[in-house]
Amino acid sequence: MRLLQIVPSISLIYGGPSQMVLGLSKALASQGAEVTILTTTANGDTGQAPLDVPIDRPVEQDGYQIRYFPCSPFRRYKFSLDLLRWLSAHADEYDLAHIHALFSPVSTAAATVARSKNLPYILRPLGTLDPADLKKKRYLKQIYAALFERANIAGAAALHFTSDQEAKVSDRFGALTRDLILPLGVSIPTPLPLSAHCNAPLPLSVRTNCDSSLPPKLLFMSRIDPKKGLDLLLPALEQLLSEGLQFKFILAGGNPQDPHYEKQIHDRIQSSPLKDSTTITGFVSGDAKTELLRSADLFVLPSYYENFGIAVAEAMASGIPVVVSDQVHIWQEIQQAEAGWICNCDRTSLTNQLRVALQSAEERQRRGANARTHALEHYSWDAIAQQMLLAYQQLLTAD
Structure with missing residues:
Protein backbone atom coordinates (compact mmCIF):
# COMPACT_ATOMS: atom_id res chain seq x y z
CA MET A 1 0.00 0.00 0.00
CA VAL A 186 3.86 6.57 21.81
CA SER A 187 7.27 5.01 22.19
CA ILE A 188 7.28 2.60 25.11
CA PRO A 189 10.46 3.16 27.15
CA THR A 190 12.30 0.31 28.80
CA PRO A 191 11.81 0.60 32.57
CA LEU A 192 14.95 1.25 34.60
CA PRO A 193 15.80 -0.44 37.89
CA LEU A 194 15.75 1.83 40.91
CA SER A 195 19.54 1.97 41.05
CA ALA A 196 19.64 3.30 37.50
CA HIS A 197 17.05 5.93 38.38
CA CYS A 198 19.27 7.08 41.21
CA ASN A 199 22.17 7.56 38.80
CA ALA A 200 20.11 9.20 36.03
CA PRO A 201 21.89 12.19 34.42
CA LEU A 202 19.49 14.79 35.82
CA PRO A 203 19.79 17.60 38.33
CA LEU A 204 19.50 16.28 41.87
CA SER A 205 16.32 18.32 42.28
CA VAL A 206 14.48 16.23 39.68
CA ARG A 207 15.88 12.74 40.23
CA THR A 208 13.56 9.96 41.22
CA ASN A 209 12.94 9.10 44.84
CA CYS A 210 15.75 6.78 45.84
CA ASP A 211 14.81 7.65 49.42
CA SER A 212 11.12 7.14 50.20
CA SER A 213 11.31 9.91 52.79
CA LEU A 214 11.81 12.50 50.03
CA PRO A 215 8.72 14.38 48.82
CA PRO A 216 7.07 13.04 45.66
CA LYS A 217 7.83 14.69 42.34
CA LEU A 218 4.88 16.08 40.40
CA LEU A 219 5.50 16.66 36.68
CA PHE A 220 3.73 19.01 34.27
CA MET A 221 5.23 18.44 30.83
CA SER A 222 3.36 20.08 27.98
CA ARG A 223 3.18 23.27 25.97
CA ILE A 224 2.72 26.25 28.29
CA ASP A 225 -0.59 27.44 26.92
CA PRO A 226 -3.78 28.82 28.51
CA LYS A 227 -5.75 25.73 27.51
CA LYS A 228 -3.50 23.47 29.60
CA GLY A 229 -5.06 24.57 32.88
CA LEU A 230 -2.08 26.13 34.64
CA ASP A 231 -4.46 28.75 36.04
CA LEU A 232 -6.06 25.85 37.93
CA LEU A 233 -2.89 23.96 38.75
CA LEU A 234 -0.78 26.69 40.36
CA PRO A 235 -3.45 27.79 42.88
CA ALA A 236 -4.17 24.14 43.66
CA LEU A 237 -0.51 23.49 44.43
CA GLU A 238 -0.33 26.65 46.55
CA GLN A 239 -3.31 25.40 48.55
CA LEU A 240 -1.67 22.02 49.13
CA LEU A 241 1.53 23.70 50.30
CA SER A 242 -0.47 25.82 52.75
CA GLU A 243 -1.87 22.58 54.20
CA GLY A 244 1.64 21.32 54.87
CA LEU A 245 1.75 18.78 52.06
CA GLN A 246 5.29 18.44 50.69
CA PHE A 247 6.18 17.81 47.03
CA LYS A 248 8.56 18.89 44.29
CA PHE A 249 6.88 20.46 41.27
CA ILE A 250 8.63 20.15 37.89
CA LEU A 251 7.42 22.47 35.14
CA ALA A 252 8.71 21.23 31.79
CA GLY A 253 7.73 22.88 28.54
CA GLY A 254 7.67 26.18 26.73
CA ASN A 255 5.81 28.17 24.13
CA PRO A 256 8.04 29.92 21.61
CA GLN A 257 4.90 31.07 19.80
CA ASP A 258 3.64 32.89 22.91
CA PRO A 259 6.67 33.76 25.05
CA HIS A 260 4.64 36.45 26.85
CA TYR A 261 2.29 33.89 28.39
CA GLU A 262 5.19 31.62 29.25
CA LYS A 263 6.88 34.51 31.07
CA GLN A 264 3.65 35.24 32.96
CA ILE A 265 3.62 31.68 34.28
CA HIS A 266 7.29 31.80 35.28
CA ASP A 267 6.81 35.15 37.03
CA ARG A 268 3.75 33.83 38.86
CA ILE A 269 5.76 30.90 40.24
CA GLN A 270 8.71 33.08 41.23
CA SER A 271 6.43 35.38 43.24
CA SER A 272 4.47 32.60 44.96
CA PRO A 273 5.09 30.10 47.77
CA LEU A 274 5.74 27.54 45.02
CA LYS A 275 9.11 29.13 44.23
CA ASP A 276 11.19 26.97 46.57
CA SER A 277 9.32 23.78 45.60
CA THR A 278 9.54 24.21 41.83
CA THR A 279 12.09 23.31 39.17
CA ILE A 280 11.56 24.92 35.74
CA THR A 281 13.35 22.95 33.04
CA GLY A 282 12.11 24.63 29.86
CA PHE A 283 11.42 22.58 26.74
CA VAL A 284 12.85 19.05 26.85
CA SER A 285 13.19 16.34 24.21
CA GLY A 286 15.07 13.15 23.48
CA ASP A 287 16.98 11.47 26.28
CA ALA A 288 16.40 14.40 28.64
CA LYS A 289 12.65 14.02 28.19
CA THR A 290 12.81 10.26 28.76
CA GLU A 291 14.82 10.65 31.94
CA LEU A 292 12.54 13.40 33.19
CA LEU A 293 9.54 11.11 32.77
CA ARG A 294 11.37 8.33 34.56
CA SER A 295 12.14 10.66 37.46
CA ALA A 296 8.52 11.62 38.20
CA ASP A 297 6.11 10.12 40.71
CA LEU A 298 2.96 11.76 39.36
CA PHE A 299 1.98 13.50 36.12
CA VAL A 300 -0.63 16.27 35.90
CA LEU A 301 -2.47 17.87 32.98
CA PRO A 302 -5.75 19.64 33.89
CA SER A 303 -6.49 20.84 30.33
CA TYR A 304 -9.67 22.63 29.37
CA TYR A 305 -9.77 20.53 26.18
CA GLU A 306 -7.39 17.93 24.83
CA ASN A 307 -8.43 15.61 22.01
CA PHE A 308 -5.94 12.95 23.12
CA GLY A 309 -3.04 14.14 25.25
CA ILE A 310 0.18 12.66 23.88
CA ALA A 311 2.14 13.76 26.95
CA VAL A 312 -0.37 11.88 29.14
CA ALA A 313 0.10 8.70 27.12
CA GLU A 314 3.89 9.11 27.28
CA ALA A 315 3.72 9.44 31.05
CA MET A 316 1.56 6.33 31.30
CA ALA A 317 3.99 4.41 29.08
CA SER A 318 6.72 5.37 31.56
CA GLY A 319 4.72 3.89 34.43
CA ILE A 320 3.63 7.21 35.93
CA PRO A 321 0.10 7.60 37.29
CA VAL A 322 -1.67 10.69 35.98
CA VAL A 323 -4.03 13.38 37.24
CA VAL A 324 -6.03 14.77 34.33
CA SER A 325 -9.23 16.71 33.79
CA ASP A 326 -12.34 15.18 32.29
CA GLN A 327 -11.66 17.30 29.21
CA VAL A 328 -8.62 15.19 28.33
CA HIS A 329 -10.52 12.88 26.05
CA ILE A 330 -8.91 9.62 27.17
CA TRP A 331 -9.98 10.23 30.77
CA GLN A 332 -12.52 7.40 30.71
CA GLU A 333 -9.85 4.92 29.65
CA ILE A 334 -7.62 6.16 32.47
CA GLN A 335 -10.44 5.83 34.95
CA GLN A 336 -11.40 2.33 33.81
CA ALA A 337 -7.77 1.17 33.91
CA GLU A 338 -7.30 2.72 37.37
CA ALA A 339 -4.24 4.43 35.92
CA GLY A 340 -4.71 7.79 37.65
CA TRP A 341 -7.16 10.31 39.06
CA ILE A 342 -9.75 12.39 37.21
CA CYS A 343 -10.84 15.92 38.14
CA ASN A 344 -13.27 18.47 36.81
CA CYS A 345 -11.96 21.73 35.33
CA ASP A 346 -12.13 23.61 38.62
CA ARG A 347 -9.60 24.31 41.35
CA THR A 348 -11.39 22.51 44.16
CA SER A 349 -11.75 19.26 42.24
CA LEU A 350 -8.13 19.38 41.04
CA THR A 351 -6.87 20.17 44.54
CA ASN A 352 -8.81 17.26 46.01
CA GLN A 353 -7.51 14.74 43.47
CA LEU A 354 -3.92 15.92 43.81
CA ARG A 355 -4.19 15.70 47.60
CA VAL A 356 -5.32 12.09 47.42
CA ALA A 357 -2.66 11.16 44.86
CA LEU A 358 0.23 12.80 46.69
CA GLN A 359 -0.60 11.28 50.05
CA SER A 360 -0.23 7.61 49.08
CA ALA A 361 2.99 6.29 47.56
CA GLU A 362 1.56 2.77 47.46
CA GLU A 363 -1.48 3.86 45.46
CA ARG A 364 0.70 5.85 43.06
CA GLN A 365 2.80 2.76 42.44
CA ARG A 366 -0.26 0.59 41.84
CA ARG A 367 -1.85 3.03 39.43
CA GLY A 368 1.48 3.67 37.71
CA ALA A 369 1.81 -0.05 36.99
CA ASN A 370 -1.75 -0.06 35.62
CA ALA A 371 -0.88 2.96 33.46
CA ARG A 372 2.09 1.22 31.85
CA THR A 373 0.08 -1.96 31.22
CA HIS A 374 -2.67 0.06 29.55
CA ALA A 375 -0.19 1.98 27.40
CA LEU A 376 1.54 -1.23 26.28
CA GLU A 377 -1.78 -2.72 25.21
CA HIS A 378 -3.34 0.34 23.58
CA TYR A 379 -0.74 2.99 22.70
Whole structure:
Protein backbone atom coordinates (compact mmCIF):
# COMPACT_ATOMS: atom_id res chain seq x y z
CA MET A 1 0.00 0.00 0.00
CA ARG A 2 1.35 3.42 -1.00
CA LEU A 3 0.41 6.11 1.50
CA LEU A 4 0.76 9.87 1.81
CA GLN A 5 0.85 11.54 5.21
CA ILE A 6 0.23 15.27 4.75
CA VAL A 7 0.86 17.66 7.63
CA PRO A 8 1.54 21.44 7.70
CA SER A 9 4.78 21.01 9.67
CA ILE A 10 6.69 18.44 11.69
CA SER A 11 8.82 20.98 13.54
CA LEU A 12 9.21 20.35 17.27
CA ILE A 13 7.92 23.87 17.86
CA TYR A 14 4.37 22.74 17.02
CA GLY A 15 4.33 19.98 19.62
CA GLY A 16 3.25 16.37 19.75
CA PRO A 17 0.23 16.36 17.42
CA SER A 18 2.48 17.20 14.47
CA GLN A 19 5.38 15.06 15.61
CA MET A 20 3.21 11.96 15.92
CA VAL A 21 3.15 11.71 12.11
CA LEU A 22 6.79 10.60 12.29
CA GLY A 23 5.97 7.79 14.72
CA LEU A 24 2.98 6.70 12.68
CA SER A 25 4.97 6.68 9.43
CA LYS A 26 7.80 4.64 10.94
CA ALA A 27 5.34 2.10 12.34
CA LEU A 28 3.41 1.84 9.06
CA ALA A 29 6.66 1.35 7.15
CA SER A 30 7.67 -1.43 9.54
CA GLN A 31 4.43 -3.19 8.55
CA GLY A 32 5.35 -3.04 4.85
CA ALA A 33 3.61 0.13 3.70
CA GLU A 34 5.36 2.63 1.41
CA VAL A 35 4.96 5.96 3.20
CA THR A 36 5.76 9.49 2.07
CA ILE A 37 5.26 12.52 4.31
CA LEU A 38 4.47 15.81 2.56
CA THR A 39 5.13 18.82 4.75
CA THR A 40 6.53 22.35 4.78
CA THR A 41 9.65 23.95 6.22
CA ALA A 42 7.53 25.97 8.69
CA ASN A 43 9.29 26.37 12.05
CA GLY A 44 7.20 28.79 14.07
CA ASP A 45 5.02 31.80 13.39
CA THR A 46 7.06 34.52 15.09
CA GLY A 47 10.09 35.01 12.85
CA GLN A 48 12.04 31.77 13.34
CA ALA A 49 14.12 30.60 10.41
CA PRO A 50 12.61 27.77 8.32
CA LEU A 51 13.78 24.22 8.91
CA ASP A 52 17.20 23.65 7.38
CA VAL A 53 16.29 20.61 5.27
CA PRO A 54 16.55 19.49 1.63
CA ILE A 55 13.75 20.98 -0.50
CA ASP A 56 11.42 18.95 -2.76
CA ARG A 57 13.44 15.76 -2.82
CA PRO A 58 12.98 12.58 -0.80
CA VAL A 59 14.66 12.42 2.58
CA GLU A 60 14.94 8.80 3.72
CA GLN A 61 14.22 8.24 7.40
CA ASP A 62 13.29 5.11 9.40
CA GLY A 63 11.96 3.27 6.34
CA TYR A 64 9.81 6.09 4.94
CA GLN A 65 10.34 9.30 2.97
CA ILE A 66 9.80 12.96 3.82
CA ARG A 67 9.41 15.69 1.19
CA TYR A 68 9.76 19.24 2.48
CA PHE A 69 8.41 22.24 0.58
CA PRO A 70 9.04 25.94 1.26
CA CYS A 71 6.21 28.06 2.65
CA SER A 72 5.12 30.37 -0.14
CA PRO A 73 3.42 32.75 -0.64
CA PHE A 74 1.96 32.70 2.91
CA ARG A 75 4.76 31.64 5.26
CA ARG A 76 2.84 32.52 8.44
CA TYR A 77 0.02 30.14 7.57
CA LYS A 78 2.27 27.19 6.65
CA PHE A 79 1.04 27.32 3.06
CA SER A 80 2.98 25.92 0.10
CA LEU A 81 1.98 26.11 -3.54
CA ASP A 82 4.90 23.83 -4.41
CA LEU A 83 3.54 21.09 -2.12
CA LEU A 84 0.12 21.34 -3.75
CA ARG A 85 1.59 21.25 -7.26
CA TRP A 86 3.57 18.12 -6.35
CA LEU A 87 0.46 16.48 -4.90
CA SER A 88 -1.55 17.27 -8.00
CA ALA A 89 1.14 15.80 -10.25
CA HIS A 90 1.69 12.61 -8.21
CA ALA A 91 -1.69 11.85 -6.60
CA ASP A 92 -2.37 8.94 -8.93
CA GLU A 93 0.75 7.14 -7.63
CA TYR A 94 -0.77 6.63 -4.17
CA ASP A 95 -3.63 4.61 -2.69
CA LEU A 96 -4.65 6.97 0.10
CA ALA A 97 -3.73 10.26 1.79
CA HIS A 98 -3.96 10.81 5.55
CA ILE A 99 -4.26 14.58 6.05
CA HIS A 100 -3.49 15.97 9.50
CA ALA A 101 -5.14 19.26 10.60
CA LEU A 102 -8.22 21.21 9.60
CA PHE A 103 -8.45 25.01 9.29
CA SER A 104 -4.87 25.01 8.00
CA PRO A 105 -4.63 26.31 4.43
CA VAL A 106 -2.23 23.70 3.11
CA SER A 107 -4.26 20.83 4.59
CA THR A 108 -7.49 22.34 3.32
CA ALA A 109 -6.08 22.74 -0.17
CA ALA A 110 -4.52 19.25 -0.09
CA ALA A 111 -7.94 17.72 0.60
CA THR A 112 -9.39 19.69 -2.30
CA VAL A 113 -6.62 18.50 -4.63
CA ALA A 114 -7.03 14.89 -3.47
CA ARG A 115 -10.75 15.05 -4.15
CA SER A 116 -10.21 16.50 -7.63
CA LYS A 117 -7.73 13.69 -8.40
CA ASN A 118 -9.97 10.93 -6.96
CA LEU A 119 -7.39 10.11 -4.29
CA PRO A 120 -9.17 8.80 -1.18
CA TYR A 121 -8.24 10.75 1.93
CA ILE A 122 -8.72 10.69 5.70
CA LEU A 123 -8.83 13.88 7.76
CA ARG A 124 -7.47 14.06 11.33
CA PRO A 125 -8.90 17.21 12.95
CA LEU A 126 -6.34 17.45 15.83
CA GLY A 127 -9.07 18.79 18.12
CA THR A 128 -10.06 21.62 15.78
CA LEU A 129 -13.69 20.45 15.67
CA ASP A 130 -14.02 20.59 19.46
CA PRO A 131 -16.58 23.28 20.43
CA ALA A 132 -14.05 24.85 22.80
CA ASP A 133 -11.53 25.25 19.98
CA LEU A 134 -14.16 26.47 17.52
CA LYS A 135 -14.92 29.39 19.85
CA LYS A 136 -11.56 30.90 18.91
CA LYS A 137 -12.11 33.19 15.91
CA ARG A 138 -15.60 31.70 15.76
CA TYR A 139 -17.06 33.78 12.94
CA LEU A 140 -13.99 33.43 10.75
CA LYS A 141 -14.06 29.65 11.24
CA GLN A 142 -17.76 29.50 10.37
CA ILE A 143 -17.05 31.25 7.08
CA TYR A 144 -13.97 29.07 6.43
CA ALA A 145 -15.96 25.92 7.14
CA ALA A 146 -18.80 26.98 4.86
CA LEU A 147 -16.37 27.75 2.01
CA PHE A 148 -13.96 24.83 2.39
CA GLU A 149 -14.02 22.41 5.32
CA ARG A 150 -17.61 21.21 5.07
CA ALA A 151 -16.96 19.95 1.53
CA ASN A 152 -13.64 18.43 2.63
CA ILE A 153 -15.30 16.59 5.52
CA ALA A 154 -18.14 15.38 3.30
CA GLY A 155 -15.67 14.11 0.70
CA ALA A 156 -13.37 12.31 3.14
CA ALA A 157 -13.23 8.53 3.36
CA ALA A 158 -13.23 9.03 7.15
CA LEU A 159 -12.52 11.44 9.96
CA HIS A 160 -9.76 10.14 12.24
CA PHE A 161 -10.52 10.81 15.89
CA THR A 162 -8.25 9.70 18.71
CA SER A 163 -10.99 8.96 21.25
CA ASP A 164 -14.71 8.29 21.45
CA GLN A 165 -15.19 11.57 23.29
CA GLU A 166 -13.42 13.58 20.60
CA ALA A 167 -15.72 12.04 17.97
CA LYS A 168 -18.81 12.65 20.11
CA VAL A 169 -18.24 16.36 20.70
CA SER A 170 -16.88 17.26 17.25
CA ASP A 171 -18.89 19.57 15.01
CA ARG A 172 -19.11 18.27 11.41
CA PHE A 173 -20.92 21.38 10.08
CA GLY A 174 -23.75 19.16 8.90
CA ALA A 175 -21.52 16.92 6.76
CA LEU A 176 -21.82 13.14 6.97
CA THR A 177 -18.81 10.83 6.93
CA ARG A 178 -17.43 7.72 8.60
CA ASP A 179 -15.56 7.93 11.90
CA LEU A 180 -12.23 6.18 12.37
CA ILE A 181 -11.45 6.09 16.09
CA LEU A 182 -7.87 5.11 16.86
CA PRO A 183 -5.60 6.57 19.55
CA LEU A 184 -2.15 7.95 18.87
CA GLY A 185 0.89 5.85 19.60
CA VAL A 186 3.86 6.57 21.81
CA SER A 187 7.27 5.01 22.19
CA ILE A 188 7.28 2.60 25.11
CA PRO A 189 10.46 3.16 27.15
CA THR A 190 12.30 0.31 28.80
CA PRO A 191 11.81 0.60 32.57
CA LEU A 192 14.95 1.25 34.60
CA PRO A 193 15.80 -0.44 37.89
CA LEU A 194 15.75 1.83 40.91
CA SER A 195 19.54 1.97 41.05
CA ALA A 196 19.64 3.30 37.50
CA HIS A 197 17.05 5.93 38.38
CA CYS A 198 19.27 7.08 41.21
CA ASN A 199 22.17 7.56 38.80
CA ALA A 200 20.11 9.20 36.03
CA PRO A 201 21.89 12.19 34.42
CA LEU A 202 19.49 14.79 35.82
CA PRO A 203 19.79 17.60 38.33
CA LEU A 204 19.50 16.28 41.87
CA SER A 205 16.32 18.32 42.28
CA VAL A 206 14.48 16.23 39.68
CA ARG A 207 15.88 12.74 40.23
CA THR A 208 13.56 9.96 41.22
CA ASN A 209 12.94 9.10 44.84
CA CYS A 210 15.75 6.78 45.84
CA ASP A 211 14.81 7.65 49.42
CA SER A 212 11.12 7.14 50.20
CA SER A 213 11.31 9.91 52.79
CA LEU A 214 11.81 12.50 50.03
CA PRO A 215 8.72 14.38 48.82
CA PRO A 216 7.07 13.04 45.66
CA LYS A 217 7.83 14.69 42.34
CA LEU A 218 4.88 16.08 40.40
CA LEU A 219 5.50 16.66 36.68
CA PHE A 220 3.73 19.01 34.27
CA MET A 221 5.23 18.44 30.83
CA SER A 222 3.36 20.08 27.98
CA ARG A 223 3.18 23.27 25.97
CA ILE A 224 2.72 26.25 28.29
CA ASP A 225 -0.59 27.44 26.92
CA PRO A 226 -3.78 28.82 28.51
CA LYS A 227 -5.75 25.73 27.51
CA LYS A 228 -3.50 23.47 29.60
CA GLY A 229 -5.06 24.57 32.88
CA LEU A 230 -2.08 26.13 34.64
CA ASP A 231 -4.46 28.75 36.04
CA LEU A 232 -6.06 25.85 37.93
CA LEU A 233 -2.89 23.96 38.75
CA LEU A 234 -0.78 26.69 40.36
CA PRO A 235 -3.45 27.79 42.88
CA ALA A 236 -4.17 24.14 43.66
CA LEU A 237 -0.51 23.49 44.43
CA GLU A 238 -0.33 26.65 46.55
CA GLN A 239 -3.31 25.40 48.55
CA LEU A 240 -1.67 22.02 49.13
CA LEU A 241 1.53 23.70 50.30
CA SER A 242 -0.47 25.82 52.75
CA GLU A 243 -1.87 22.58 54.20
CA GLY A 244 1.64 21.32 54.87
CA LEU A 245 1.75 18.78 52.06
CA GLN A 246 5.29 18.44 50.69
CA PHE A 247 6.18 17.81 47.03
CA LYS A 248 8.56 18.89 44.29
CA PHE A 249 6.88 20.46 41.27
CA ILE A 250 8.63 20.15 37.89
CA LEU A 251 7.42 22.47 35.14
CA ALA A 252 8.71 21.23 31.79
CA GLY A 253 7.73 22.88 28.54
CA GLY A 254 7.67 26.18 26.73
CA ASN A 255 5.81 28.17 24.13
CA PRO A 256 8.04 29.92 21.61
CA GLN A 257 4.90 31.07 19.80
CA ASP A 258 3.64 32.89 22.91
CA PRO A 259 6.67 33.76 25.05
CA HIS A 260 4.64 36.45 26.85
CA TYR A 261 2.29 33.89 28.39
CA GLU A 262 5.19 31.62 29.25
CA LYS A 263 6.88 34.51 31.07
CA GLN A 264 3.65 35.24 32.96
CA ILE A 265 3.62 31.68 34.28
CA HIS A 266 7.29 31.80 35.28
CA ASP A 267 6.81 35.15 37.03
CA ARG A 268 3.75 33.83 38.86
CA ILE A 269 5.76 30.90 40.24
CA GLN A 270 8.71 33.08 41.23
CA SER A 271 6.43 35.38 43.24
CA SER A 272 4.47 32.60 44.96
CA PRO A 273 5.09 30.10 47.77
CA LEU A 274 5.74 27.54 45.02
CA LYS A 275 9.11 29.13 44.23
CA ASP A 276 11.19 26.97 46.57
CA SER A 277 9.32 23.78 45.60
CA THR A 278 9.54 24.21 41.83
CA THR A 279 12.09 23.31 39.17
CA ILE A 280 11.56 24.92 35.74
CA THR A 281 13.35 22.95 33.04
CA GLY A 282 12.11 24.63 29.86
CA PHE A 283 11.42 22.58 26.74
CA VAL A 284 12.85 19.05 26.85
CA SER A 285 13.19 16.34 24.21
CA GLY A 286 15.07 13.15 23.48
CA ASP A 287 16.98 11.47 26.28
CA ALA A 288 16.40 14.40 28.64
CA LYS A 289 12.65 14.02 28.19
CA THR A 290 12.81 10.26 28.76
CA GLU A 291 14.82 10.65 31.94
CA LEU A 292 12.54 13.40 33.19
CA LEU A 293 9.54 11.11 32.77
CA ARG A 294 11.37 8.33 34.56
CA SER A 295 12.14 10.66 37.46
CA ALA A 296 8.52 11.62 38.20
CA ASP A 297 6.11 10.12 40.71
CA LEU A 298 2.96 11.76 39.36
CA PHE A 299 1.98 13.50 36.12
CA VAL A 300 -0.63 16.27 35.90
CA LEU A 301 -2.47 17.87 32.98
CA PRO A 302 -5.75 19.64 33.89
CA SER A 303 -6.49 20.84 30.33
CA TYR A 304 -9.67 22.63 29.37
CA TYR A 305 -9.77 20.53 26.18
CA GLU A 306 -7.39 17.93 24.83
CA ASN A 307 -8.43 15.61 22.01
CA PHE A 308 -5.94 12.95 23.12
CA GLY A 309 -3.04 14.14 25.25
CA ILE A 310 0.18 12.66 23.88
CA ALA A 311 2.14 13.76 26.95
CA VAL A 312 -0.37 11.88 29.14
CA ALA A 313 0.10 8.70 27.12
CA GLU A 314 3.89 9.11 27.28
CA ALA A 315 3.72 9.44 31.05
CA MET A 316 1.56 6.33 31.30
CA ALA A 317 3.99 4.41 29.08
CA SER A 318 6.72 5.37 31.56
CA GLY A 319 4.72 3.89 34.43
CA ILE A 320 3.63 7.21 35.93
CA PRO A 321 0.10 7.60 37.29
CA VAL A 322 -1.67 10.69 35.98
CA VAL A 323 -4.03 13.38 37.24
CA VAL A 324 -6.03 14.77 34.33
CA SER A 325 -9.23 16.71 33.79
CA ASP A 326 -12.34 15.18 32.29
CA GLN A 327 -11.66 17.30 29.21
CA VAL A 328 -8.62 15.19 28.33
CA HIS A 329 -10.52 12.88 26.05
CA ILE A 330 -8.91 9.62 27.17
CA TRP A 331 -9.98 10.23 30.77
CA GLN A 332 -12.52 7.40 30.71
CA GLU A 333 -9.85 4.92 29.65
CA ILE A 334 -7.62 6.16 32.47
CA GLN A 335 -10.44 5.83 34.95
CA GLN A 336 -11.40 2.33 33.81
CA ALA A 337 -7.77 1.17 33.91
CA GLU A 338 -7.30 2.72 37.37
CA ALA A 339 -4.24 4.43 35.92
CA GLY A 340 -4.71 7.79 37.65
CA TRP A 341 -7.16 10.31 39.06
CA ILE A 342 -9.75 12.39 37.21
CA CYS A 343 -10.84 15.92 38.14
CA ASN A 344 -13.27 18.47 36.81
CA CYS A 345 -11.96 21.73 35.33
CA ASP A 346 -12.13 23.61 38.62
CA ARG A 347 -9.60 24.31 41.35
CA THR A 348 -11.39 22.51 44.16
CA SER A 349 -11.75 19.26 42.24
CA LEU A 350 -8.13 19.38 41.04
CA THR A 351 -6.87 20.17 44.54
CA ASN A 352 -8.81 17.26 46.01
CA GLN A 353 -7.51 14.74 43.47
CA LEU A 354 -3.92 15.92 43.81
CA ARG A 355 -4.19 15.70 47.60
CA VAL A 356 -5.32 12.09 47.42
CA ALA A 357 -2.66 11.16 44.86
CA LEU A 358 0.23 12.80 46.69
CA GLN A 359 -0.60 11.28 50.05
CA SER A 360 -0.23 7.61 49.08
CA ALA A 361 2.99 6.29 47.56
CA GLU A 362 1.56 2.77 47.46
CA GLU A 363 -1.48 3.86 45.46
CA ARG A 364 0.70 5.85 43.06
CA GLN A 365 2.80 2.76 42.44
CA ARG A 366 -0.26 0.59 41.84
CA ARG A 367 -1.85 3.03 39.43
CA GLY A 368 1.48 3.67 37.71
CA ALA A 369 1.81 -0.05 36.99
CA ASN A 370 -1.75 -0.06 35.62
CA ALA A 371 -0.88 2.96 33.46
CA ARG A 372 2.09 1.22 31.85
CA THR A 373 0.08 -1.96 31.22
CA HIS A 374 -2.67 0.06 29.55
CA ALA A 375 -0.19 1.98 27.40
CA LEU A 376 1.54 -1.23 26.28
CA GLU A 377 -1.78 -2.72 25.21
CA HIS A 378 -3.34 0.34 23.58
CA TYR A 379 -0.74 2.99 22.70
CA SER A 380 2.24 1.10 21.28
CA TRP A 381 3.04 2.12 17.72
CA ASP A 382 3.12 -1.46 16.47
CA ALA A 383 -0.45 -2.05 17.65
CA ILE A 384 -1.64 1.29 16.24
CA ALA A 385 0.01 0.65 12.85
CA GLN A 386 -1.61 -2.76 12.47
CA GLN A 387 -5.04 -1.32 13.25
CA MET A 388 -4.45 1.69 11.01
CA LEU A 389 -3.46 -0.42 7.98
CA LEU A 390 -6.53 -2.61 8.48
CA ALA A 391 -8.70 0.52 8.64
CA TYR A 392 -7.08 1.90 5.47
CA GLN A 393 -7.81 -1.36 3.63
CA GLN A 394 -11.42 -1.45 4.82
CA LEU A 395 -12.00 2.16 3.78
CA LEU A 396 -10.54 1.54 0.32
CA THR A 397 -12.80 -1.48 -0.26
CA ALA A 398 -15.94 0.07 1.24
CA ASP A 399 -18.85 0.93 -1.02
